Amino acid sequence: MPSDPPGSLRDEPKRNGRNVLDSINTSNSLAGSSKLQFIQNAIMTPFSHRKNESSSIISGLAPVIMTPRMMKAASTVSSKQPRERIVNSSMSRSRMDFATLGRAPLRLGLGTRRVTSRDLEIVEATEQLLHVEVPEPDGVASNVSLLRGFNATIPSAEQSKSRRRQMRSVDAPHIGLKKLGMNARGLLADEDDHEGQSVTSEDDVVMVPRSDATLRKGKRRGRESLSATKMLGKDELTRQRKEILRDKENINIKRSLVNNEIMEITHKIEALDDIRTKLEKDLIKLQEDELELDDELQGVKERLEFEQSGPARMSQSFQILHSSRRRKGPAFLPSEHDELPPGVAFMTLDSHTAPISALDFSEPYGTLVSASVEDSQPIVWDLLSGTESGRLRGHIGTVKCIQVEDTVCVTGSEDCSIRLWDLRLVDAEGSDGWGDEGEIVSLSDVAEEDSSEEGTRPNGIRNGMGKEQKEDAACLRVLEGHTKTVTTLFFEDNCLVTGASDKTLRQWDLTTGQCVMTMDILWAIAHPTSSTLANNLFAGAAASVGTFAFPMPPRADGSWDMYEDYVGGVQFWGYGLVSGSGDGAVRMWDMRTGQAHRTLAGHSAPVTCLQFDEVHIASGSLDKTIQIWDVRTGGVFETLKYDHPVTALQFDTRKVIAATGENGVKIYNRTSMQHSTLLTNGHTSPVERLRYMDRYLVTGGRDSTVKVWSL
């Protein structure tokens, strides 16, 4: 390269000058660098004309710097292989080293570039940013580019509009006058809004009919503005047309931008809502934990007192304490009636005229459904106000079992049918059934359901009133299949299992209303599995073919009935099903096979109620006991003895609440192993049904009342 002809020396400053000019052209606004170049220029020019020894140094350097081949090579290399250049920028540096070398004095000297902390900040961020994932643009990002958005929204986007306005403001004073005149007559049109849309809008405005006095003026003006428009010429008009179209396009872009922002905000709100619900759940969880701890503390305290009085039973208690702590309790919902004294019935619902046969509620202060022995129409209650909010009409026999989940209610009746209700559709009118028909608004979706189920009357006839039709408003399905009284049921999600006096259990799919499986208890008795000890079953169990009837032991008030409900209780979890039946056995079934794989024998009278959790099964029986079984071993974990037959129970890890044929509700504290009885403001006849949630207990008694307790 030093061997290059010295002739090129001459060209060098010129080229340099051109180069600088170029750079000025391309970066004329770049103050810093242009200043630099100016200085550079000034320094360079004297040397180019002088012919002394010093210029030979430049001539030595110049060819190296200015070889066009080299420049080209450098730039093509860089543009061809961007990938490698990023990956190993050190290599690129070595390739460009003469440039870096040359740039070094610029960096060092002259002080043209004031490096601020901001500068450093953005340069330092580069490394980090380059390592961030760059995803494919999607959504609006792929439709409207930032630049288009920019062009659509910068102020100069409005320029053409104002320019057009100015073009037409040849008659601007006239418009002003016109405006004034029209304003005076209250005729001010929204002229400005029209202007952007059509050039002829002004003339349209002029054509607005007006009173005699202004008519002439208006005409004249019309002509004037018309002529003014004409003067714009074809080019101008096409240009304006284009501009207007572009403006409209801009509007579209702006619109999609705004829509996008709205969408994004919606997403953000949703995300925040999610977080809030999660936090609320956490809060509830904390309250649950607190309640649980309170309960445990209470139990331990009681236990302490108890043990101090009689330290003899240490060993047993220890084991239980240990296991109770290990057990995971059910959801202990935060209580809403903290202010109420515990153990008091604070509400009495007394619309029923006969002993309560079944009840369930959706949640504390939610909806209660209760049925009595002599009434085929369960009453729906609003627990917040304690008032009747309607009745479930449809069954033609006593309703023996009810389960409520949220707004879904399933009832089983003596008429062998099971009905599925939507409690939201329950007629708000009184019990006479002659309410205003217009109130049943959401018929349409129900109508489809029950017409498919029952194949009954079309919608229109509903207006024809009558009890018969009204009853079905809330009834979504009728499940038929059992041949005797449906005595118990349990459902979760869409799976329902019912037990009936026909000695079968049926599994139903609530979405289709089909019976999925039938489990025959008699067959299970006849074909005992290995673990079954049929001998332990009480006498008469084997002879239970035919109608089942068992004379129940007298209650506290001396009354007694013939007990005819063959299946006292069912519950399932996953594929595991547990049933308690009239032969005194608690059976565990596999719902996949429909086979009873284990029978727990221990009761000497029919099982009337049953519940299980992960660890225990609790079953109540007419033999005046509650047995708590260990699910894994099948052995009896605990036996609670009462004076009268047990008809209902519910338990959690800390307590067992039972209706035992007495006026008071029995509570057994599993931590302290203490019994207590709820009597304050309680039932006047034996309690037969109960259901609790958290600290909210609802009981139904033979005195035909339903009482709500705070625990």
Added chain:
Amino acid sequence: MSTELPYAADAEVSLSYDELEVLRLQYEREQLQAHVTVQTKFNFAWGLVKSPLREHQVEGVRLLQDLYRSEPTRRRECLYYLALGHYKMGNFEEAKQFNGLLMEKEPTNLQALSLAQLIEKGVTREGYIGMALVGGAAALGTIVLAGLIRRATRK
């Protein structure tokens, strides 16, 4: 989408003071409302990058970096603007990196290709100018030295 990027020349056309002011006001107003839309932020950033003042450019690039961090879907576009911003500031090394990343994603992007060439040119020019400066200094030194020597030999 790739075609909707401005060429580097566009970055050299600065907005008028008023226009930039409008963009700034819009940005600040939205900032007060605690929700700055992407477009507003970009508008202001791009307006700043287009400005001839270096402080403005720095601020603009900073805003673009913010956008790049917070809006993954806009990252690819931002790559280009970041490259352009750095190029305009004279941070050729950074400009090259950003532009290179973009070209890795979109090898056929015309704007990116042209920017790459511009960056190379900028680097070469700077190098040349620097060399010339050194050369000039050396020349001056030689003259002085030669003068001194001549004076010394005359005596």
